[in-house]
Every structure is written in structure tokens, then in C-alpha cells.
Amino acid sequence: MGSYLAAMLPTNPDVLIIGAGAAGISAARECGARGLGCVVLEAGPRIGGRCHTTHALGAPLDLGATWLHAADRNPLTAFATDTIDHDTVRERHLWMGHRWAQEPELAALEAAEQAFHDALDAAAAGPDRAVASVIPHDGPWDATVAYWEGAQIQAREVTELSLYDQVANGLEGPNLLPRQGIGTLLLGLAAGLPIRLGAAVDRLDWSGPGVVAHGAFGRLEAPVAIVTVSTGVLAAGGIGFTPALPASHQQAIHDLPMGLLTKIGFSATDRLGIPPFHGVRRRVTADHPRPMSWVLWPFDQDMLFGFMGGAMAWELAAAGGAACEAAARGEFASIFGSGRLGRAVVSDWGENPLFRGAYSQARPGGAGARAALAEPLGPLRFAGEATHQGLAGTAGGAWLEGARAVRSVAGS
Ligand SMILES: Cc1cc2nc3c(=O)[nH]c(=O)nc-3n(C[C@H](O)[C@H](O)[C@H](O)COP(=O)(O)OP(=O)(O)OC[C@H]3O[C@@H](n4cnc5c(N)ncnc54)[C@H](O)[C@@H]3O)c2cc1C
CATH class of the missing domain: 3.90.660 (Polyamine Oxidase; Chain A, domain 2)
Known part of the structure; x- marks a missing residue:
């Protein structure tokens, strides 16, 4: 399925979205609504992330x-x-x-x-x-x-x-409680979106004017990238950043353990x-x-x-x-x-390297970390359950954050 879709994906997207969970799906839908071309790169074999x-x-x-x-x-x-x-x-x-x-x-x-x-x-x-x-x-x-x-x-x-x-x-x-399940709900909401499965991003190079994603799929470039992987994945170095993330974002990731x-x-x-x-x-x-x-x-x-x-x-x-x-x-x-x-x-949320936990919680004294992680960083945006204030830790919060990140790159 991943390679079949890959042939149909835009080669010069306006926005790269890393992760096809609630935040990534919402971001892709928002891109579509705004006429922005996007590609969602999802490492796993399925859509929905922590909604399954x-x-x-x-x-x-x-x-x-x-x-x-x-x-x-x-x-x-x-x-x-x-x-x-x-x-x-x-x-x-x-x-x-x-x-x-x-x-x-x-x-x-x-x-x-x-x-x-x-x-x-x-x-x-x-x-x-x-x-x-x-x-x-x-x-x-x-x-x-x-x-x-x-x-x-x-x-x-x-x-x-x-x-x-x-x-x-x-x-x-x-x-x-939805009878069909929240994972099924999200699958329906992702229908028709430009999602490439089995496309793990190993490294994001944001040293130039845009972002280049590297992985076994090759390289894909866009003016901006929205990163929706969990803070557990970020803390474990699941994606390398070139250059390294600044201290502000590293501290925010540290302060939001899973x-x-x-x-x-x-x-x-x-x-x-x-x-x-x-x-x-x-x-x-x-x-x-x-x-x-x-x-x-x-x-x-x-x-x-x-x-x-x-x-x-x-x-x-x-x-x-x-x-x-x-x-x-x-x-x-x-x-x-x-x-x-x-x-x-x-479930295997703890051991699965694509998640490394269930949801983020701020450490005592670290409540400002959600806003700090959401701060724009040149062509990079972080979005997901971890960056929402009000519905943090939830699929709904992740959904709102995906759309917010697109609005922030689109300037409205
Ligand atoms: C057991 C459990 C119970 C929960 N209960 C509730 C609840 O009742 N209600 C509720 O609202 N929320 C609940 N949550 C939390 C909710 O599931 C999450 O907050 C939400 O789904 C997170 O969405 P997200 O898009 O931020 O991240 P994710 O869903 O984690 O999406 C990120 C995606 O990135 C992918 N990825 C990771 N690494 C890479 C990489 N290197 N390259 C490309 N892709 C990568 C992952 O495979 C994943 O699909 C629960 C979670 C768990 C685990």
C-alpha cells in the first residue's frame, strides 16, 4: 500500500508532515482546505498513531x-x-x-x-x-x-x-465512547490524504531555507515541516536534526516525558x-x-x-x-x-519505538514546556498532543494542534 501511494504523492510539497496520527491527519486536511500541497511521512504500517x-x-x-x-x-x-x-x-x-x-x-x-x-x-x-x-x-x-x-x-x-x-x-x-472506535474514526478522516506508510524519517535537515527529510525512502524537500511524533520519540533521538534543536526545544522535550x-x-x-x-x-x-x-x-x-x-x-x-x-x-x-x-x-505503546509511551505529562515546574515546544523554529513546527494547552494528552488536542501548525506556516 505504501509504495502504491508513493507513486501518486506530490514530489514538491509545500508542507512535509511527519507522522500520520491525529495531528498529522488534521494537518494534512488543513493543508488541503488551504490549497497547500503536502506529504505525510509515516514510519509505521498503519494510519492513526496512538488511535488504533x-x-x-x-x-x-x-x-x-x-x-x-x-x-x-x-x-x-x-x-x-x-x-x-x-x-x-x-x-x-x-x-x-x-x-x-x-x-x-x-x-x-x-x-x-x-x-x-x-x-x-x-x-x-x-x-x-x-x-x-x-x-x-x-x-x-x-x-x-x-x-x-x-x-x-x-x-x-x-x-x-x-x-x-x-x-x-x-x-x-x-x-x-464511539462504538466504531476512535482509531476507525481517524481512518475515515484520513481517507484520500497523501500519506506514505513505511516511510520513517531518520533525519530532518533544516540548515537551509527549507527542510529536507531523509530516510530509507530517500530524500524529500519542502519549505516547511510539521513534526508530530511523540515527545518520547523525540527524547530518544528517533529523528536526528541538522542542526541540533536549540536548548529551548530540547528543554521542552525533556520537561514533557511520556x-x-x-x-x-x-x-x-x-x-x-x-x-x-x-x-x-x-x-x-x-x-x-x-x-x-x-x-x-x-x-x-x-x-x-x-x-x-x-x-x-x-x-x-x-x-x-x-x-x-x-x-x-x-x-x-x-x-x-x-x-x-x-x-x-x-497494547505495546511503551516498547514500540514509534511511540515510547502513551501521552506526555509536564514535570513539576515544567508546565511552560507545551508552549515552548510549539514555538516556531525557522521552517520547523512541532505539533501533537504534547503542544496543546487545554486538551493536552488527548486525540482532540492533537487534532487541534495539527491544524494550528498549518495556520502558523500559512500565516493565519
Ligand atoms: C493507552 C492509551 C489510552 C489513551 N486514552 C485516550 C483517551 O481516552 N482519549 C484521548 O483523547 N486520548 C487518549 N490517549 C492519547 C491519544 O491517543 C494521543 O494523545 C493522540 O492520539 C496523539 O496523537 P499525535 O498525532 O499527537 O501523535 P501520534 O498518534 O503518536 O502520531 C505520531 C505518528 O508519528 C509516527 N512516527 C514516529 N516516529 C516517526 C518517524 N521517525 N518518521 C515518521 N513517522 C514517525 C508514529 O508512528 C505515529 O503514527 C490514549 C493513549 C494511549 C496510548
Whole structure:
């Protein structure tokens, strides 16, 4: 497919776009709308990047982006036709270690979560520091709130998250689940775009008036290039720059490390008496400090998925997909008993050199890094989830950033 398309691509594009994820697709569409010729160079064998829907379990399952967060201001909401507001159908079940939590316990956890968000907002009036600094240590729910708000949602522990960055990217509002999957949604939005697959960019030479991309595909030149690869890829030197990036951009990349969420789907026919779309979490305790979270039977399908996040996800990802799967089966069995789960599919965002994590998080004190990375650099623009302010870390934020980068090179 890549070589078939390659023959049809412009040889003298106005804009080179590196990466065919949400930001790259959006940038290419914006180029088209403005009459700019572009080529999207994508290293991988597929379109969508961190938005990827698999059908390995017989129904659509997103291995990356799952919800259209903050749906009322998410640009992708307008394209999604068959969605469900997950919060209207998701009851949360909390495993206490030996029994399910009762209503007063669930209410106490909810109150602790609200107190956390209030404390975060109040602390934003002071200097930036780690999110962990606003969480007390002595309450019965503090460890659960800290783990949920850090590793499980933000994919990094609260000690490693900038308070300013969290407040700026709060993602309040509806969380929509698209039935077809966000990966499928993006595939549709990419139809007809000039995307070359299997075209890894090894080096971008921006020493002249424009940019020359080098890779196994040869060389391709354009007046400007929009780089949408993750900060994990940039930090690992996945693309070389000639000349090297200035200190400002290198610092920004350093200040936006990737968190990791590993998503694991299982086929499962035994519904366990739990209705579709419900969520299962586990209380954090001293002897079970790093639990997973689960969503059961989405869209009434015989399937469920779970997340492991933060340091635990990195450790298991390094051990391989089989280790992730075994840990997930063990976690699920510790609540529901063994033998409940069928086939598995496991994401590889942490180990895959095209991603090196799930999404970026500013370090404490590093909240200015998103704007710094978005600063134009001669003929180069960086755009993606990492550069958005407000929807950072999301597919919607990446989408907005791709279009913004094109507007910035087009001068409007
Ligand atoms: C498990 C998980 C759960 C998530 N949950 C949600 C969610 O519920 N809602 C939400 O909105 N977001 C979620 N996200 C985040 C969301 O998926 C990302 O923020 C978004 O998709 C990033 O898009 P992007 O275009 O910035 O980057 P990417 O999607 O990473 O696109 C960059 C592209 O560049 C390519 N590339 C890399 N190196 C090179 C190279 N050298 N040359 C050419 N191409 C290269 C990559 O293959 C990739 O396709 C989740 C992510 C993960 C992993």
C-alpha cells in the first residue's frame, strides 16, 4: 500500500508532515482546505498513531485513545456519529480486597476525589509543584485517590506531575465512547490524504531555507515541516536534526516525558452479574498498592478491557506483552476468580519505538514546556498532543494542534 501511494504523492510539497496520527491527519486536511500541497511521512504500517482500533476480539476495541474527553469542546466529537456518554451508563464498582464497597464507602471516595480537585485548583494560585503535594497522607482514601489520579488516569505517578499542567488540562465534561472506535474514526478522516506508510524519517535537515527529510525512502524537500511524533520519540533521538534543536526545544522535550498506560482487552462471555459499560476499580492498600482498572462489556459486547498505568506499566512493558497479560489475568482473578477470561490483546505503546509511551505529562515546574515546544523554529513546527494547552494528552488536542501548525506556516 505504501509504495502504491508513493507513486501518486506530490514530489514538491509545500508542507512535509511527519507522522500520520491525529495531528498529522488534521494537518494534512488543513493543508488541503488551504490549497497547500503536502506529504505525510509515516514510519509505521498503519494510519492513526496512538488511535488504533483492533478487531482481534471480534468487536471494535481501541488500544489507544478510548474516550472523546471534554466532548463539548473536543473537535473530534463533530465527526463521531454513534457514541454513548459513558458517565451516564457507567456505575463504578470498588473492590475492597475481600468484598465490594458499600454506598457510604463509595460516597467517601467520591468526596475525597472532590477534595483533591478542590485542593488542586486552590494550589494553582501558588507556585507550580508536584500534584502529590496537595494530597494528604493520613486519610483512608488518600492512597486510592493518588493512584487513580496519577498512574491510572495520567499514566504517571502524582509525584511526577506538574500541578499547573493538570489544572490547565482538566478535561471536564462528557466522556464519549464511539462504538466504531476512535482509531476507525481517524481512518475515515484520513481517507484520500497523501500519506506514505513505511516511510520513517531518520533525519530532518533544516540548515537551509527549507527542510529536507531523509530516510530509507530517500530524500524529500519542502519549505516547511510539521513534526508530530511523540515527545518520547523525540527524547530518544528517533529523528536526528541538522542542526541540533536549540536548548529551548530540547528543554521542552525533556520537561514533557511520556507516561504509560498499557491497555489489555479480553474476550469474556461470563457477564458476572455486572451490566454493560460498568467500571471496576480496586481500593489501594499497603499489600495491593498498584491495582488496575476495568471497563466491562462495552456496547454489550462479550469483552472487557483493563488499564495498567505509570511505573507498573513501564516495568511490565519491559518484561513483554506476555508478562502484561499474565499480570492482568492475575489481577482480574483476584477479584472474580480464575477461568473467566478468554483471548487477550495487549497494547505495546511503551516498547514500540514509534511511540515510547502513551501521552506526555509536564514535570513539576515544567508546565511552560507545551508552549515552548510549539514555538516556531525557522521552517520547523512541532505539533501533537504534547503542544496543546487545554486538551493536552488527548486525540482532540492533537487534532487541534495539527491544524494550528498549518495556520502558523500559512500565516493565519
Ligand atoms: C493507552 C492509551 C489510552 C489513551 N486514552 C485516550 C483517551 O481516552 N482519549 C484521548 O483523547 N486520548 C487518549 N490517549 C492519547 C491519544 O491517543 C494521543 O494523545 C493522540 O492520539 C496523539 O496523537 P499525535 O498525532 O499527537 O501523535 P501520534 O498518534 O503518536 O502520531 C505520531 C505518528 O508519528 C509516527 N512516527 C514516529 N516516529 C516517526 C518517524 N521517525 N518518521 C515518521 N513517522 C514517525 C508514529 O508512528 C505515529 O503514527 C490514549 C493513549 C494511549 C496510548
